[in-house]
Amino acid sequence: MTQDLFRQDGYLRECSARVTALTPQGGVVLDRTVFYPLGGGQAGDAGTLVRADGSLLAIADTRKGQDAEGRPTADIVHLPAPGQSLGLAVGDEVTARIDWERRHRLMRFHTTTHLLCHVVAQPVNGCSITPEYARLDFHMDGALDKDALTAAIARLVAEDLPVAIGEITDAELDASPQLVKSMSVQPPRGTGVVRTVRVGGPGTQIDLQPCGGTHVARTGEIGAVVVTKIEKKGAMARRVVLGMA
Numbered sequence: 001m002t003q004d005l006f007r008q009d010g011y012l013r014e015c016s017a018r019v020t021a022l023t024p025q026g027g028v029v030l031d032r033t034v035f036y037p038l039g040g041g042q043a044g045d046a047g048t049l050v051r052a053d054g055s056l057l058a059i060a061d062t063r064k065g066q067d068a069e070g071r072p073t074a075d076i077v078h079l080p081a082p083g084q085s086l087g088l089a090v091g092d093e094v095t096a097r098i099d100w101e102r103r104h105r106l107m108r109f110h111t112t113t114h115l116l117c118h119v120v121a122q123p124v125n126g127c128s129i130t131p132e133y134a135r136l137d138f139h140m141d142g143a144l145d146k147d148a149l150t151a152a153i154a155r156l157v158a159e160d161l162p163v164a165i166g167e168i169t170d171a172e173l174d175a176s177p178q179l180v181k182s183m184s185v186q187p188p189r190g191t192g193v194v195r196t197v198r199v200g201g202p203g204t205q206i207d208l209q210p211c212g213g214t215h216v217a218r219t220g221e222i223g224a225v226v227v228t229k230i231e232k233k234g235a236m237a238r239r240v241v242l243g244m245a
Contacts, residue, residue, distance in 0.1 A: 001074040002065075003032035007195065008165070010107055010214035014097040019088050020075075027063070027077035028088060033096050035062040036103070037076045041127030042110055042213045047098035049078065051087060057094075058084060102131045103214065105244065108222045109134035111163055111215045112153060112242055114199050115222075117181050118206040119152045120144065125183045125237065129213070134242040137233060139183060144238055146227040153225055160220030161200045167193045173210065181209050 002020075005012055012034045021029035028049065038044035044062035051057065058081040065075030078096070080086065088094070109129050113136055117124065126137030138144075173179060173187065173194050180187060187194045187210035197215055199207040216222060224245035231239040 002030055002076040004076065005032055005034050006036050006214055007212065010103075011217075013100050013103075014095055017094055017096050019090050019092045019094065021090060022086070022088065023065075023077055025079075026086065027079050028057075028059075028086075029065065029075045029077055030094070030096060033062075033076050033078070034098050035059065035076065035078055035096060036106075036214055037062045037064045039064060040211065040213050041113075042106060042129040043131065044079075045098045045103055045106075047096070049088070050095040050097060052093055055087065057087065104216075105131045107214045107216045108225070108244070109242060110213045111199070111219065112222055112225045114163075114197060114207045114209070114211070114215075115153050115156045115219065116149070116240060116242070117209070118156070118199070119149060120240070123183050124181050126239075127182065132243075133228070136240050138238045138240065139236055140238055141236055142238075144230050144240060146230055149227045149230075149240065150225075153227070156206065157219050157222045157225070159204070160218050161204055161206065162218055163215050164198045164201075165215070166196045166198055168196055168210075169193055179209050187212075 015034050017030040017032050020031050035045040047059050049057040059078045060081040061079045063077050065073040065077050067073055113134055122138040122140040124136050125139045128135050194210045195212055197211040225242055226245045228243040229241040233239050
């Protein structure tokens, strides 16, 4: 089981860790990590593992672990970039260091998608958050306007609203099913509590939903984001694509 330090603090850039397993595919499992694994639409982190001798192992992607039957585990697997010598064994100590510039773009885009959920206020049926762009697929008909959405997001960014990580119980979530905005991804269950992200404070809250991703601390940190494309993907599907200005 990998301790996921990024869940509590998305601004952690590195941590010390110990190798607990090496996968048949060449992945590295650590006892704890700051690397976010692909999930909830957000891309997995890239970065480096610094070996005890100071040499670097470049990590190209991060994924959730799977058992022999393909079922998810509590491990987080760091996938090295091709063409490298692994140079690690179980028990080795390393420093796990994310590509911070890349991660910060993911955080800015992810928080922007939550702002977009408030602006459009329709169920979400697909999501992708990468360092280059983000997109949300809304379950709706009717038209959306690029300029109007861009302006609405800009206003929320300018308000510099706080973004807070919290949690609710499974029972509280069951009592408030409207908090789940996504039709395609359901919040993870099993521990009795579900992690949440709240945008806005008392009297200014605009969004609260279950989310396991990494986010900026305030909307003002997002900066300039624009809606670059709106596509009709079906009778009840409208895709909104975001880019950094």
